Amino acid sequence: MNGKEITFIVVSLLIIFIGALSIYQMHTQPILPIEPYETALGIPWRLLVAQYVFFAVSATGLCIVVSLGELFGVKKLEKIAKEGLVMALVMILIGLMTIGLEIEQVMRGSYAMLGHTNPSSLMFWMIMFYVLYLIFLSFETWFLLYDDLLIQANEGGLRSFVAKLLTLIKIENSKEYAKVLGMIKLVTAVIATSTLGALFSVTHLKLWHDPLLPIYFILTAIVSGAALIVIGVYLTDYFKGLNERHEVFQTLRHVLVVSIIVTILFTAWKLIIKAYPNSTLLSRMAVYNLMSDYAINFWVFEFLIGLILPLMLLILPKTGQKIEGIFVSSLLVITGMVFCRIDHVVVGQLTMKISGIDVTFVSFHPLEILSSIGFVALFVFGYYLAHKLLPLGVEV
């Protein structure tokens, strides 16, 4: 472990600690009595919900992209299967943690487990499918890594201990199991994410009320999944001093180009239809909120930085054929996607009123922002740990 790595670990742990303290303060208020953001002055679903949506949807996207290689024979993507699955696993774990800690009375989730549930609630189904997805994904990853774990068990040190622990149960043909589970997991992931979309669709809020929203979620899942795996693979290779996965990047570039183009079309038509003079007043107001009050979020971050700019970088041969070009495009895409989720969740609620008060503009509380950063740090650290402890050796 070198100096840089130690600094990375210390800084990550510090950010995670600050994030944890912020969440603690938000829920129990040992320092300040009542946080202003918890009153009706603000919208009920806020930054952490947007972050959950980002994590949960991206995890599905990662699985879809990985499955292109694993299940649908895009050979070049097989090389990123392990990294993609582990990233998805860390992502969905942190995502579920985010939403769990956002909920006010998370410990009461036990009632739900005891069957006190409402089958007409899409939130119930979403949780069910994400938990199932987590289970399938964990087993699939385990099966996929099993043979490598057997080898790693002889390495010595902590890695060997982890590998021994994970190979206590003996299995044969683990790759076959992984394939079957991969299929089941993919279906579950797609259902879970579309249920998440539908959960928004079924409300009266005009920006959300849209039968195509579940499909839009799947589509943007592919965009963010592909971008995330590019970032992950690029950074891993960079730190390991490798530079040999050009083909993987080129395939991901194509996935990104196609999915970004469809997303642009989808977004444009969605907003045009909602803003068309024949749509209801509230529907037009909802689009107006997004385009004017949140113009910077939408036009600059979501549209220009998140979709148009990366698309151009990817299409142009000069940048698109370079790994660095694809990496930078992916960073832009992820920035756009973060704003896309925030805009979706936050702006979607702006036509709402609570106790008669109109919600017009939302500012996030510093504690929310800190805890949100904490979760991101936790994700990065978790993925780093996975690389340290699991056999994710790069296949070239």
Added chain:
Amino acid sequence: MKRRDFIKLIATLTISAPIVKALTTQEQETDKSYAFVVDVNKCIGCGNCVIACKVENDVPMDLPIARTWVEGYSIDENVPLSKTKVQKIVMNTAKNPFLDKKNWRYSKNFLVPKLCNHCANAPCVNVCPVYARFHTKEGVVLVDKNTCIGCKYCIVACPYGATFLNPEEKVTDKCTFCFHRITKGLKPACVEVCPTGARSFGDLNDKESIVYKILKEKEFSVLKPEEGTLPRVFYLGLEEYLVE
């Protein structure tokens, strides 16, 4: 009365006579079917209801969250309808903004008290993942505060903004028609304190009840009928095209 019956009844109603007739024919099935009537023309904006409700139901007095609140609308009548300027003022704490003359900018003013509509097809009940929201047999929508996980889905789903997070209890809260009072034969706190009788509450299955009589005689409307929520709170004299 079964929920389905209630839905069937309300769905077919356009004017007051058939609604009351239809609602009362359900008498044999259950003894009570509660309803609430707000007479917009009688409200003077004293805000007694807001304060009484907060005291009765332990809602933080100074935070802008309330089980019942009063909206004041001020409209410029001298401009064409398409350009109507509407100013909206809300009283949902102990501070009464209606007393300030500056808040009434235009020529025509009126007040609309609001509360949970106890919808027969309640979005908040439909979306709650843990059944913390439910209908009583009298049609009242309640929150089980010991079950609510505080996911806030109901707040997002309610088209009326009638439900909120109680920051002290960390669960959602809303009007219960003062269920603890009405089951003892008392009136809801807001009805009790309203000096002008702008709020009435009663049992639609009781032909002697005030709500039965009002709804039988007068024309009424509900908030956001297009949402299909089938409210149990009925309004008299509502300027539907202006009220949000």
